Amino acid sequence: MSVWALGLNHTTAPLDLRGRFAFALDQIAPTLQSLRSSFAPGRHPQVEAAIISTCNRTEIYCASEHAALDHTFGWLAQSGGVAPALLRSHAYTLQDDEAARHAFRVASGLDSMVLGEAQILGQMKDAVRAAETAGALGSTLNQLFQRSFAVAKEVRTATEIGAHSISMAAAAVRLAGQLFEDIHQTRVLFVGAGEMIDLAATHFAAKEPRSIAIANRTLERGEKLASRFGAEAMRLADLPSRLAEFDIIVSCTASTLPIIGLGAVERALKARKHRPMFMVDLAVPRDIEPEVKALEDIYLYTVDDLAQVVQQGQANRQAAVAQAEVIIDAGVQSFMHWLGQRGTVPLIQQLNAQADEWRAAEMARARKLLARGESVDAVLEAMSRGLTQKMMHGAMAELHAGDAASREQTAQAISRLFLRKER
Structure with a gap:
């Protein structure tokens, strides 16, 4: 195998x-x-x-x-x-x-x-x-x-x-703290409601930001996570129109295409009068279009960008x-x-099948002898002799076959298999 x-x-x-x-x-x-x-x-x-x-x-x-x-x-x-x-x-x-x-x-x-x-x-x-x-x-x-x-x-x-160890979520909080003097004054948006967002929300909530919102495609799941942090739940469809409200955005969904585009972020920056936005894209594939990183006043980090932080220590x-x-x-x-x-399982299965076949044959023979009136001792003797002969037949045949070298190898193998002393 x-x-x-x-x-x-x-x-x-x-x-x-x-x-x-x-x-x-x-x-x-x-x-x-x-x-x-x-x-x-x-x-x-x-x-x-x-x-x-x-x-x-x-x-x-x-x-x-x-x-x-x-x-x-x-x-x-x-x-x-x-x-x-x-x-x-x-x-x-x-x-x-x-x-x-x-x-x-x-x-x-x-x-x-x-x-x-x-x-x-x-x-x-x-x-x-x-x-x-x-x-x-x-x-x-x-x-x-x-x-x-x-x-x-x-x-x-x-x-x-x-x-x-420093988790990805803890690293994101650390980087956000370098941009915002007081996270307590920030508004945080989490996009998605999976395990990674749960972990990130836990870390950011510990800093007691001004507000937290959860945007998710399924509102019910978003509401369930939001209730744990006293947060607002919103539909993913409302994200473009409300993006400007948030200072920190952390996204991690299972979408195969970006859900936060360059145009939406540009409009949000204009509405914010270019107050900085901290964005973390923890998704693979990306949730945020990579071109967003080139915008002024945008601080976008991906999972790979966080590598240097998490490797400290x-x-x-x-x-x-x-x-x-x-x-x-x-x-x-x-x-x-x-x-x-x-690798020996098939051979073991074959050996067990062969042994079961011999046992069944000797049991059938013993039942016939008992039915004919043979004594129990005689039947047991015949059955044990029959099983022994069947078990030894192959080994005895190999000992008498082949050249001297092969017979010597066979003899050594038989000694190991049949002449072991009980410990």
Whole structure:
């Protein structure tokens, strides 16, 4: 059995390229179906697959009897509508122990933009649930991910990897504080109502801004989040006409196209008499048109722009990283041992089937002897002798076949299998 993974993340690919491969949770099931149906059933029967898609990464994990990295890579390039050569220059491919190591590092927060952040673990669990619901998660990938979650838990328990981490939301608050002397006097708008916006709203609300508003496509969901912060809920359709009211805008939706355009921001600036606006686009693909960043009095940050802020304090966590890598190494070795044992499963199944066939034959023979009036002792003796002869026949035949060298190898194997002393 082989496991392989490929993907691109914040360290290997720019934001706009990552945006071409971003999949919302409701897209995962049909996307997995498309991927699995693309494999030739004869060569790769029942390929297991899972997709992890966040603002910082898109990764595909697969398992089958034979690895198919090139095929999976070609499928991914086609799904994103980019040339394979372009994708290859920004992607990574991993197989077996390296794929497992990568999954464990991702789950533990060692491969995140915010070193040690815990959000990725929840996102991985969501991805696994989506793959399981889609019927794409088999025993091998399930084992890989369950072990990755266990390793992540041990890393967070046994090390201080997350002790100094700065979340993306906290970084946004820090940058806003550099622009506005007193966030308490600002009006803040959050666009979207997902997990990232929830986290960002929590951080900004702690600064007690003058007002908070939540704009969301589904008003009911926006109202639910707004109620937690004493905020106003508004429809996404009202956003262009009300943009000028806000000093700080944080956006993160699942839209495939920008929802805040250059024209709307220009009109908002004019209405504000060019008072500055702080904008954070946490979405992948982008929610805010990139041209907005060139406007005067606009301070626009994307997830990639926040990288420098969240990396502060990295040196304080290096000792914890070394400890985490030791835990991950042990986890990888354990998984690869389990994966290696999976290769013997068909043989074990054949042995069990053969043994069941012999047992059934001897049981049938014993019942006939009992029905004819044979004594129980005689029947048991005949049954045990019959089973023993069937079990030993193949080994005895091999000992008498072949040349001297092969007979010697057979003799050593038989000694290990049949002449072991009980401890």
